[in-house]
Amino acid sequence: MSTSLDRLIETTQALLWERGYAGTSPRAIQEQAGVGQGSMYHHFRSKAALAQAAEERSAAELIEEVRQLLDGPGDPLDRVLAYLRLERDILKGCRIGRLAADPEVVADHSLRKPLEDTFAWISTRLTGLLQEAQAGGQLQQGLDPRLLAATVLAVRQGGYVLARAASSTVPYEQAVEGLTALLTARRT
Amino acid sequence: MSTSLDRLIETTQALLWERGYAGTSPRAIQEQAGVGQGSMYHHFRSKAALAQAAEERSAAELIEEVRQLLDGPGDPLDRVLAYLRLERDILKGCRIGRLAADPEVVADHSLRKPLEDTFAWISTRLTGLLQEAQAGGQLQQGLDPRLLAATVLAVRQGGYVLARAASSTVPYEQAVEGLTALLTARRT
Structure with missing residues (x-):
């Protein structure tokens, strides 16, 4: 049994993913979450505050998913390649x-901060x-891991x-x- | 002296770039173009029809810009690298x-079609x-140019x-x- 707070955040996560911030109206959130306007503004002072909470949860979920993959088995370069190939719903x-x-x-x-922080976290782990991989000779020397x-x-x-532009995963x-x-290409 | 048709298309190009399709209202187009509602719907039966015309002009302008670079001087790989480095307003x-x-x-x-066609055109030229570059020995053999x-x-x-996520071009x-x-890396 989810609380109205949970339903608000989860609904906003889904709407932000599908429609973006401008395309997500407070009314659509309330209708899809089955939560009244009064309850929504009891929990969050504004659409922006609710969106921030939803972004932070989406960021935490994404980071947890990527962390499991990057901390997983296999040599370091294989884990980077697994991240690159990580299949989600590509067209989404x-x-x-x-x-x-x-x-x-x-x-x-x-x-903006949850976006910047998420990419920074993934980038640091990939680096x-x-x-x-370079120390282990799987990746050629002379390349800058940060780049x-x-x-x-x-x-x-x-x-x-x-x-999305091609409506195809190809x-x-x-x-x-x-x-x-x-x-x-230069794997030893 | 631009016509109302031109102003409608140019304004819609700018708004689509900045705000996207959902974020661009017919009213904002009319106000920024200085064109009345009647005149807009005289030229275009719907927001979608106007957006399509604006997308097609943006696509043609982008392709012309890329064409000049890819058909320009320099060896083939340098032209690909120049495209990669082509500086526009990155944060936009x-x-x-x-x-x-x-x-x-x-x-x-x-x-969607102008997006798909533009990327397909650039992709074909890059390939x-x-x-x-491969035939000339500048790019290593065994790599698939299409990929x-x-x-x-x-x-x-x-x-x-x-x-955009980092609010930085870095x-x-x-x-x-x-x-x-x-x-x-393997340039000969």
Whole structure:
């Protein structure tokens, strides 16, 4: 039995993922959550405050999912490649990255921060694994792990954009395969 | 002296880039274009029809910009790298790619088609240049130019997402530098 607070946050998570911030109205949240206006504003002073809570929960869930993969078995480079290939619902896009399209999110520090923090966390973890891979001779020397971590993140985020534009998962899969081939080209 | 038709299209191009499809109201278009409701619906039967015209003009402008660069001087791989580094207003994102975040755009074939066609055009041209680069020995053998073309496109699109999330051009630049290092690692 979920509380009205939980239902508000979960509904807002789903609506933000599908429609973004501008496209998510307080009325749609209330209707889908089955929660009245008074109850919503009892829990959250504004749509922005509720959206921030929903973003923070989505970010925590995404980080937990990625953490399990990056801390999993296999050598460091394989774990980076597994992250790159991590299958979610590709045509749905990234629950965090898609919010960067919203001007209101980008302009508001509290709404933007969960996005920045999530990508920074993943980037730091990827950098560490790529450093390990280099030390272990799986990744060629002379490449900067910090830059490659940004490339890995960008290929996933951009892959979602290309897939949605084509209404097909193919461009996403091609972009990931292309980067995988480059990262493993000199594997010893 | 621009016509009301031109002003409608140019205003819609700017609003779609900044706010996306859901965030662009007919009223905002009319106000910013200085064109009345009657005149707008004289030219276009719906917001979707006007948006499609604006998308098609944005796509044509983007393709012309990319064409000049990809047909420009320099060896084939350098032209691909120049495309990757092409500086626009990074924090503004891609005028075409940002629309893939909009569920209404992705769900409507006429609104989605300019996005798909633009990325397909760029991808085909990049694939050709990467094939030339391979034939000329600038790019290592064994890599699939079609996959790498998707990777190049994805790094740009994802770089915009990361930059907007961080409110900084740095993640974009890092992602591009990372891919550049990988593409040139075996340069002969």
